[in-house]
Amino acid sequence: MNDGFTLLIVDDSRAIVRYLIDILDNQEHQILYTYSKTGAKKVIQQNGIDILICDLKLPEIEDGAEIVRFFKQVHPRSKVLGISADTQIDNIVTIMRAGADDFLPKTCTQDQFITRIERLKSELGERRSVDGEELPLPGAEPLIGRSPAMREILEKIRTIAAHEVPTCLISGESGTGKELVARTIHRLSPRRERPFVALNCAGIPETLIDSELFGFERGSFTGAYATTGGKFELAHEGVLFLDEISEMPLHLQARLLRVLENREIRRIGGHKTISVDVMILASTNQDLGEQIRRGTFREDIYYRLNMVTIHLPPLRERGEDIPLLVNHFLSLYSQQLDRRFSIDPEALALLKNYPFPGNVRELKHLLYHVCLFSKDGRITPAALQAYPPLKSGTAPSGSPPSRPAVVDEQTILEVLRQNDGNISKTARQLGYTREGLSRKLKRIKNKS
Numbered sequence: 001m002n003d004g005f006t007l008l009i010v011d012d013s014r015a016i017v018r019y020l021i022d023i024l025d026n027q028e029h030q031i032l033y034t035y036s037k038t039g040a041k042k043v044i045q046q047n048g049i050d051i052l053i054c055d056l057k058l059p060e061i062e063d064g065a066e067i068v069r070f071f072k073q074v075h076p077r078s079k080v081l082g083i084s085a086d087t088q089i090d091n092i093v094t095i096m097r098a099g100a101d102d103f104l105p106k107t108c109t110q111d112q113f114i115t116r117i118e119r120l121k122s123e124l125g126e127r128r129s130v131d132g133e134e135l136p137l138p139g140a141e142p143l144i145g146r147s148p149a150m151r152e153i154l155e156k157i158r159t160i161a162a163h164e165v166p167t168c169l170i171s172g173e174s175g176t177g178k179e180l181v182a183r184t185i186h187r188l189s190p191r192r193e194r195p196f197v198a199l200n201c202a203g204i205p206e207t208l209i210d211s212e213l214f215g216f217e218r219g220s221f222t223g224a225y226a227t228t229g230g231k232f233e234l235a236h237e238g239v240l241f242l243d244e245i246s247e248m249p250l251h252l253q254a255r256l257l258r259v260l261e262n263r264e265i266r267r268i269g270g271h272k273t274i275s276v277d278v279m280i281l282a283s284t285n286q287d288l289g290e291q292i293r294r295g296t297f298r299e300d301i302y303y304r305l306n307m308v309t310i311h312l313p314p315l316r317e318r319g320e321d322i323p324l325l326v327n328h329f330l331s332l333y334s335q336q337l338d339r340r341f342s343i344d345p346e347a348l349a350l351l352k353n354y355p356f357p358g359n360v361r362e363l364k365h366l367l368y369h370v371c372l373f374s375k376d377g378r379i380t381p382a383a384l385q386a387y388p389p390l391k392s393g394t395a396p397s398g399s400p401p402s403r404p405a406v407v408d409e410q411t412i413l414e415v416l417r418q419n420d421g422n423i424s425k426t427a428r429q430l431g432y433t434r435e436g437l438s439r440k441l442k443r444i445k446n447k448s
Contacts, residue, residue: 004122005319007049009033010040010067011083016106019051023110024117035088040067051120056084056095066097072099077122086295095113111340143177143184144328149316156310157181161188167260169228169245169285172312174425175359178283179243181310183408186239191279194238199231202247202424211268211331220269232265232276239279246286246297247304247424253298260304280305285428317361322352322363329364330379333371341371343379350381354390360420362389365418389414403442409444 007029011017017033024031034040034045043049056064068080082092084101092103101123102116106440114426133324143154160168161184167186170178181196186196204212211221215230231240242248248256259265260280264273282305291297315322326348330341356362370383384390389411412430419425 001310005050005124006032006339007051007053007117008040008047008049009053011035011053012057013055016055018084020113023113025094037067041070044071048257049075050078050124051061051117052078052080054082054095054100055082056082056092059246065095065162068095068100071220077124080123081116081120109420114340115335120329120334122335131429132408135370145318145321146324147321149313149318153181153310153312156308157185158188160308160310161185164189164191165308166278167280167305167307168282169307169309170312171309172204172283172285173314173359174285175356175361176314177310177360178285178312179241181312182239182241182281182283185281186279188237189279191238195235196239196241197231197235198209198241198243200243202244204420206249210255213252214255214265215267215270216267217267220267221410224269227267229269232259232278233274235276235278237277239281242280242282245282246284246288246291250296250298253301257298257301257304260301285425308437315359319352322427323347323348325360326351326367329367330371335369337378338427339371339374341374341377342380344381346380347381347384349377349382350390357389358415361418362415366390412440413444417439 007024009017009020009031010033012035012434013022014035017035021031029079032043032049032229040054045054049071052068052075054064054067054071064082064084068082071078071080080100080102082103083106084092084103085105087105096103101120105172108205120442141148143247144159145151145154170181173176182198183196184357187194199209199212201209211230213230213232214318215228215233216224218224218227259278263276263278265276267322288297288302292299292302296434314327316382321371324342330343330425351363351436358365373386374383412426413428416423416426423441430437
C-alpha cells in the first residue's frame, strides 16, 4: 500500500535510478522512472505525478531545465527536486528558474535525500485515501483525519470556502485546530490571495481591543499620533479570524453586531463610516449558550455568528486519526531536525490510549519533545513516559479530561507552554479558576 504520492525519476544513469528506487521503496511510494527526455515527456503526459526527481544533465538535451519546464506546464502544482553531480552555481540557478523547488548533489546522504522528499510531500499537503476517496488537504499545515467526524468537517470546509459564507462559528476544545480550520477555509476560498488576519480576543487587554479591531483617528486618545486602520480594514476582501470570541467584552460585542449586520465600521474618534468586505470566522472553546444565560455573551451576536457552524471533536473521540497525525508530525520533525524518526507499535498503542486533554496541540508538542531528545530516532514507550503527563500511565481511551487531585508544577508549566502562555486557556484545561492558577504560577515563580 502506498501513501498516495507518485514520484517520477528521470536520470540517464541506470545505477542512480536503481539506487533511488531502493531508497524510495522503503517509503512505500508509487515510483515511475525513465532514462531519457522522450521517455520523460511521455510518462509526464500519461500519469499524475506529484514529485519529479530530475537530473540536470541528460544526453539528449543540454540541461534538465527543459524537462522541468515541460513538467510544470502539465503539472503546475506538483514539486520538482533537481539532482546532479555537477554543483556549479550557474547550473543550479538555471534549473531553479525553470521551476525546480529544491536541489541536491548526487553525493548527498540517503537521509538527506529522504528528508528533502518528505519536505516536498509536506508542502504538497497530506493526502489520505478514505474508502477509496482521496482527500487533498492543501497548505503548509494540513488538516489530517479519516474518521467519520473529520470527513464531515472536511466536506463542510470545502462548501463554506467555495460559497464564501459570510460568517462561520468554529467550536471545540483548546488544541483541536480551530485556527487551522479557519486558515484552511481561507486557502480554499476565492479569497486565498487576499489577507488572512487573526485576532485573539483573550490575548489583548480590554482597553486596546477596540482600537485593534476598528482602528483610530489621529488625536483620538493619548498616543494616537497617526490615523491607523484596524483589523477589519486590514482584512478587507479577505478573512478575519476572531479567536476566543467568548472573551470579547460586552460593549465591543455591540459594535461587532453592526459590522455583522451592515459590514460597516467606524474608527475610534472618527465620523466616517467605512464599508468592509470581510469573511468573518470566529472560534470558541466555551459553551456560548451558557454564557448567554449568564449574561456574558449577547444572544443577537450568537445568532449572527451561528449562521454556519463547525464543531471540532476532541482527539480522544477520534482515536483512529492518531496514527495519521503521528506519521505527519514525525515526517515534519524529520525535516526540521534533519533526522529520521520511527515509532514502535507499543508506543503508538500508548498514545492511542492517552486521552490528550490538550488535543492535537498536545500530541504535536509531545512528539517534538521526544524527537528532540531521541538518541537513535526510535520513539519507544519509555521515551513517551518521560513526558510528565504520561509518567503515571494512561487513562482509558475516550475518557474526558479531568483535573488530578494534585497537578505537579512541571505539568502546569508544560500545558502553559502548549497554550502559548495563555493563563485563561490553561486554567480551563487543568480545572483551575484563572485567579487560582495565577496564584499557583506566582508561587512557582517565587520558588525559582
